[in-house]
Amino acid sequence: MPATARGRRSRQALLDAARIVFARDGFTAARITDIADQAGAAHGSFYTYFKSKDEIFLALIEELEEDLRVSGRGESAASDDAYARILRANTEYLTAYYDNRGIMVVWEQAATLNPEVAELRSQASDRAVARVVRAIERMQAAGEVSPAIDARYAATALTGMISNFAYRWCLRDEDFELDRAAQQLSLLWANALGIPTP
Amino acid sequence: MPATARGRRSRQALLDAARIVFARDGFTAARITDIADQAGAAHGSFYTYFKSKDEIFLALIEELEEDLRVSGRGESAASDDAYARILRANTEYLTAYYDNRGIMVVWEQAATLNPEVAELRSQASDRAVARVVRAIERMQAAGEVSPAIDARYAATALTGMISNFAYRWCLRDEDFELDRAAQQLSLLWANALGIPTP
Amino acid sequence: MPATARGRRSRQALLDAARIVFARDGFTAARITDIADQAGAAHGSFYTYFKSKDEIFLALIEELEEDLRVSGRGESAASDDAYARILRANTEYLTAYYDNRGIMVVWEQAATLNPEVAELRSQASDRAVARVVRAIERMQAAGEVSPAIDARYAATALTGMISNFAYRWCLRDEDFELDRAAQQLSLLWANALGIPTP
Amino acid sequence: MPATARGRRSRQALLDAARIVFARDGFTAARITDIADQAGAAHGSFYTYFKSKDEIFLALIEELEEDLRVSGRGESAASDDAYARILRANTEYLTAYYDNRGIMVVWEQAATLNPEVAELRSQASDRAVARVVRAIERMQAAGEVSPAIDARYAATALTGMISNFAYRWCLRDEDFELDRAAQQLSLLWANALGIPTP
């Protein structure tokens, strides 16, 4: 981290610029020059703060995950039933994805190009899968979900269903509505596991 | 198309080489030189048959889709029930994806880089979604699926669930088993729509 | 020269094609492939008859000069006065240039690129200059042209005036009229040398 | 334009190098590499300042025209008669052409290859023609030049006579003398229009 306030400002300007440029041009097509220009900095100044295009992208993703995590901190009343929890989680995810759709789509792209980005992407997925695995197993223990369901397969499939839906929606700007999507996806999710729905 | 048999052989050799190189190196890292080398041809010969890396990739995808379509021609006994049809379709899809996993994963990558590839990818998705939309609507008309389900949202979500599962499985070589995956995914799919399962 | 009639036909087809392609694309941009295509021949057949692009161009120029020489054989009545002879020569030159304007313009271009073509071009110029030098000297001997005129400078300048006019006219398709141009240029030419005009 | 003095020096070094290389090798044969080498710069540095060979050539021509314009600013005493003015203009033109003969000859070549260069070339010609047209019309109005002369045809022909003479002279390094050429060409020019000569 830069020592001076001025340095921190410059670094942040580059990060903000990178978010815009990556979202606009994609990972591959984005050029260091463009990011520096967008930040109002000289070409060479970029390297004062980041070693490479990959590095700034990783920093950007970290910042993004921080944002997503904060926005995901909805108050989950203990009294919520299973369906309500699913609905809220899906709504939050879709909202966050849509709000950051430019960079989310590029993240998927960058993950196909850079192993470290791929690793970050995988870890995020894995965390989500693990959370869902635990939830399913808890419900199976409580007799609320059939033992015929394999928690790991199901968690992978269902989280993938949500993230892929979000990706397609945002990538091609398809005509879906946020609330309806959250409701329909949650319905499918709950039905798939045999959880009662309203 | 080349006029002589020799020409057709050369072209095919380049396509075969491209499949290997793309699967090994990814779309971006693959170089024309490598493809020509792999095909045992001179550098310039590549350009006798293809104008660019993008063009040969598109040709490769067309060939691939042809292959997938052929392998998808399973005999569907009229007596099949809904679940059996879902299971067979999913099994076929996962099998084909796995058999071609190298190039399938690169296809996803290339789709993020080249608009024409993206278009092909989208069309393939759209066709699958459209098929499932029709099936759901038919079952809704027959009272087998609840009218609370929005066919378009559901078809997008469920096909996405399958293809995303296949992608993650093949991308990271995760420890899933083909038959179990097909069975679990089909179970989730059927449950989600309220279709009876064994 | 090809031994068989078929061979001679092929060679001529290539020459005709070359004239079209060179006139259309210019010397540099014209490709062997295009010439062969235009002639309805295979790419490789070109080399049965010509060693290179330069060679076919030289052959073409020879053919062209033959044509020009034939068309320049106007009957020059002995009774003609000097102005009439000048007018006829200029009219013939401009007519021939205009009729072959596509290739004439390319000839000028090719002369800047290929030494042999430049040599041919120079020889043609030199012949024209030499003819005019002789004519001026004859007229000076006869007291019809002032001895203050240097025949070599004048002949170079006046033939250049005509050919440059033709070049500009045809290159940019400028709005000049053949008869008026011939008349005006001849008037300038005759005046320049002090030869009586009508 | 470069922001720093160092940048401007580098750009100028490339322009100077280009002038040498183009004059030596011609437009087509000149390579970017050679220009960079000649300027003592790295290959890639060329592209810091110019997008292509065409672009640097155009910049070079602009610089050249600036030079020519400056050198053409001879003091024209109002007392000059028509012949004196013609003689001075021709002397200046031939001098400038000869001094820059290397690049002037290449300019003619490049004009046959690049439309933008051709356009610049044409504009320069057109300006010269327009100036002469006005001069002739003025003299016709004053009764000094016969109305039988068509000003546009004559101006095109006479300026072409001069420039073509210069071109041939410099292209083949023909044995002409600057002063004698200027005097002879001016004599022909004046005679052609019926202007009194010494």
Next chain:
DNA sequence: TATGAATGAGACTTCATTCAT
């Protein structure tokens, strides 16, 4: 002779990264 595929030298251009000021 005709064909069309094969070859490979050679030029151009991009842009991430380094460096001098």
Next chain:
DNA sequence: AATGAATGAAGTCTCATTCAT
């Protein structure tokens, strides 16, 4: 810290010419 110029590796593509059938 900031600037902007300098570097050069790396890859693409063209096309005249050669060759095998």
